[in-house]
Amino acid sequence: MSAITPPMTGSIGKTPAAQADERIRRISPWRALLNRPEFGSIAGTLLIFILFGFFAGDSGMFNLDGVMNWSTVAAYLGIIAVGACVLMIAGEFDLSIGSMIGFAGMMMAVPAMFLGWPMWASMLFAFAGCMALGWLNGYLVVRTRLPSFIVTLAFMFILRGLTLVLSTHFSNSTIVSGVGDKLSADPVVHTLFQGTTLHGLFGWLATIGLIEKLPNGEPVVGGLPKVLLWWLGVAAVAGFILSRTRFGNWIFMVGGDSNAAQNVGVPVRRVKISLFVFTAFCACLFGVLQVADVGSAAADRGLQKEFEAIIAAVIGGALLTGGYGSVLGACFGALIFGVVQIGISYTNFDSDWYRVFLGGMLLLAVLFNHYIRSRATTGK
Amino acid sequence: MRVRKISLWLATLMAGAMALPATSIAADGPHANERYVLISHAPDSDSWWNTIKNSIKQAGEDFGVQVDYRNPPNGDLADMARLLEQSAARNYNGVAFDIADYDVLSKPAMRITAKGIPVVTLNSGTDAESKKLGAILHIGQPEYDAGKAAGERAKAAGVKSFVCVNHYATNVASLQRCKGFGDAVGVDYRGSMIDTGVDPTVVASKVSAYLRSHPDTGAVLALGPNSAEPTIQVLERMGKAGKLYFGTFDLSPAIIEAVKKGELNFAIDQQPYLQGYMSVAAAVIAYEDKTKDPAAIIAKLKANPKFQQRLKTYGLEPIYTADGVRSGPAFVTKDNVSTVEKYAGQYR
Numbered sequence A: 001m002s003a004i005t006p007p008m009t010g011s012i013g014k015t016p017a018a019q020a021d022e023r024i025r026r027i028s029p030w031r032a033l034l035n036r037p038e039f040g041s042i043a044g045t046l047l048i049f050i051l052f053g054f055f056a057g058d059s060g061m062f063n064l065d066g067v068m069n070w071s072t073v074a075a076y077l078g079i080i081a082v083g084a085c086v087l088m089i090a091g092e093f094d095l096s097i098g099s100m101i102g103f104a105g106m107m108m109a110v111p112a113m114f115l116g117w118p119m120w121a122s123m124l125f126a127f128a129g130c131m132a133l134g135w136l137n138g139y140l141v142v143r144t145r146l147p148s149f150i151v152t153l154a155f156m157f158i159l160r161g162l163t164l165v166l167s168t169h170f171s172n173s174t175i176v177s178g179v180g181d182k183l184s185a186d187p188v189v190h191t192l193f194q195g196t197t198l199h200g201l202f203g204w205l206a207t208i209g210l211i212e213k214l215p216n217g218e219p220v221v222g223g224l225p226k227v228l229l230w231w232l233g234v235a236a237v238a239g240f241i242l243s244r245t246r247f248g249n250w251i252f253m254v255g256g257d258s259n260a261a262q263n264v265g266v267p268v269r270r271v272k273i274s275l276f277v278f279t280a281f282c283a284c285l286f287g288v289l290q291v292a293d294v295g296s297a298a299a300d301r302g303l304q305k306e307f308e309a310i311i312a313a314v315i316g317g318a319l320l321t322g323g324y325g326s327v328l329g330a331c332f333g334a335l336i337f338g339v340v341q342i343g344i345s346y347t348n349f350d351s352d353w354y355r356v357f358l359g360g361m362l363l364l365a366v367l368f369n370h371y372i373r374s375r376a377t378t379g380k
Numbered sequence B: 001m002r003v004r005k006i007s008l009w010l011a012t013l014m015a016g017a018m019a020l021p022a023t024s025i026a027a028d029g030p031h032a033n034e035r036y037v038l039i040s041h042a043p044d045s046d047s048w049w050n051t052i053k054n055s056i057k058q059a060g061e062d063f064g065v066q067v068d069y070r071n072p073p074n075g076d077l078a079d080m081a082r083l084l085e086q087s088a089a090r091n092y093n094g095v096a097f098d099i100a101d102y103d104v105l106s107k108p109a110m111r112i113t114a115k116g117i118p119v120v121t122l123n124s125g126t127d128a129e130s131k132k133l134g135a136i137l138h139i140g141q142p143e144y145d146a147g148k149a150a151g152e153r154a155k156a157a158g159v160k161s162f163v164c165v166n167h168y169a170t171n172v173a174s175l176q177r178c179k180g181f182g183d184a185v186g187v188d189y190r191g192s193m194i195d196t197g198v199d200p201t202v203v204a205s206k207v208s209a210y211l212r213s214h215p216d217t218g219a220v221l222a223l224g225p226n227s228a229e230p231t232i233q234v235l236e237r238m239g240k241a242g243k244l245y246f247g248t249f250d251l252s253p254a255i256i257e258a259v260k261k262g263e264l265n266f267a268i269d270q271q272p273y274l275q276g277y278m279s280v281a282a283a284v285i286a287y288e289d290k291t292k293d294p295a296a297i298i299a300k301l302k303a304n305p306k307f308q309q310r311l312k313t314y315g316l317e318p319i320y321t322a323d324g325v326r327s328g329p330a331f332v333t334k335d336n337v338s339t340v341e342k343y344a345g346q347y348r
Helices: A002-010 A029-035 A039-056 A064-089 A097-114 A119-144 A148-171 A179-185 A187-193 A199-207 A226-244 A246-256 A258-263 A268-294 A305-315 A327-346 A351-378 B002-019 B047-063 B077-089 B102-114 B127-132 B143-156 B172-185 B200-213 B225-237 B253-261 B272-289 B294-302 B305-314 B337-343
Strands: B035-039 B066-070 B094-098 B119-122 B137-139 B163-166 B193-195 B219-222 B245-249 B266-269 B330-332
Touching: A029 A039, A039 A305, A039 A327, A039 A351, A064 A097, A064 A226, A064 A246, A064 A268, A064 A305, A064 A327, A064 B077, A097 A119, A097 A148, A097 A179, A097 A268, A097 A305, A119 A148, A119 A179, A119 A187, A119 A268, A179 A187, A179 A268, A187 A268, A226 A246, A226 A268, A226 A327, A246 A258, A246 A268, A258 A268, A268 B077, A268 B102, A305 A327, A305 A351, A327 A351, A327 B077, A351 B066, B035 B047, B035 B077, B035 B272, B047 B066, B047 B272, B047 B305, B066 B077, B077 B094, B077 B102, B094 B102, B094 B272, B102 B119, B102 B127, B119 B272, B127 B137, B137 B272, B137 B294, B143 B172, B143 B219, B143 B245, B143 B266, B143 B330, B163 B172, B163 B200, B163 B225, B172 B219, B193 B200, B200 B225, B219 B225, B225 B245, B225 B253, B253 B266, B253 B337, B272 B294, B272 B305, B294 B305
Parallel strands: B035 B066, B035 B094, B094 B119, B119 B137, B163 B193, B163 B219, B219 B245, B245 B266
Antiparallel strands: B266 B330
């Protein structure tokens, strides 16, 4: 039932003529909203904004530079949360996301800094390498039928170790610095990944007084971080495929019951492997964007990001058992995560409470989703 | 019915959140609205920074301002960069942070200085990097100078040769410590250094092998607890403990014990308390007096009776230089080890 929820609810709100079809049950708009997987995370986002509006409303958190600050955090996490979410809908996990981020950064930095490759080539190399590793992850999972939990856990260690090996072998340190300058000199990589965009718009907004200015006359925020655009792009594409295409329906079916899916002719293996590749692509995108942003690659980048991505997907309504979830929900989950992580620094709470708060949010989200699901599946 | 239960949950959570204790000390007095922040790169689990957390709390009390401590929970430097941007967006009155990596932090630090917020750097990083970031002061321990000061101490005791037990050879700071010591004693450090790694068994066997093949070695310099603790055991086993001149960097319970027994002639403390306290205090003075002159700031801090009282209580000794101040090296010897032991892990 849950496997076909999104397409079904997608038909709500059509003309009365369409609803007159005897095969479609009438569902009230309120119930339809409640049944959407992302409802919990949207409600949670509202709650979080109310809370922080109350505790940190006057601290600069909702000024333009504050908004850019926490939305950047949310955007980074959002990119991998989308990947983790669609993979979870298909019933699999990828615990190597965090290590893949560090590894991607190193694969991009090492050829460019030590082997004399041009930046764009090492960027392509990083993407190709990561997607190949994603394929290997997926292949091992579908061939051996081992739980993806175990297979990707192995890769979590392997990739983290390889990242350290690469960095100490080439740079004699756990950090490869100086990538930033080389990156800005490469027009392709610079345009795609580094810094901010829409400078003209922000400059214009500052001249008409909509954006505050710094003492030196520059606008407080010079442009829109490119990572935000990437997040929107990845989420839009994944969301479209998931809810509007045949491949999207296959993902839900594979996650709901892979045997049944196989029996009705869904290429289960192909679906799963391609989703592992997509997740690896998302992790690589995260890594490349981060290297472009901070100007160095390090062996400890992306530590524990796999859990953050899974948490965001779960807050966003994805089920750990697969077959249920939405990209929009995962994006709101990432937004909650970003707002909580950074927002707590705007309040007067000790940041030691951050994990307590996060754990509470997670528990609340899961309870909420459980409740919604039991209503959605039993309440007629 | 179920819906009501959920709203009850939400209400409980909100009430709980409101009851969360606000940690910053509720300061009163004329500066109570001022808010400062110290941002470190250290993960939650790093105990070394506990001293700094305590020190900024006391600096906040002494100056009547509110001070926050922020760190990336997992120690991820990219997250630390976000925290720096956050401190700019929040318009803190002053920001202190450690230069964990210049490349990563230079851009976000620019955002803070662009807003005219006073910046002080501490702990890792060099004076030159600190200046490039637009900071007013850097409060740390220059490693070469610390090694040199230790070497001069050894030279005064008649040491003419030494072995440097380096457990962290890939670190530039380690090399500088050895080099400083070597330059002061008058020996080339490259011939006197052994790369041991951190495994205590390997450290011990390499040190004892070196001392057997070089029986005329005049002194041992360890670069931290990882190299000092196995070396203490080796010297005890070889019957050289207390006879061979032996110094180390940094403190640990075993090191303090060895200093008390006289097996270690000195341990070099970089005095993290001072790094925390003085960086916050300097930011407060810079903001309130609208000055960026390090000499004026340090003069005012030195004249502060509350600061002097803290120094006396914990037995701390800042090192004032022509253009700034340093938190170390301070030498822990048999004479002052009892104070250090009393406050170890909290204020020392």
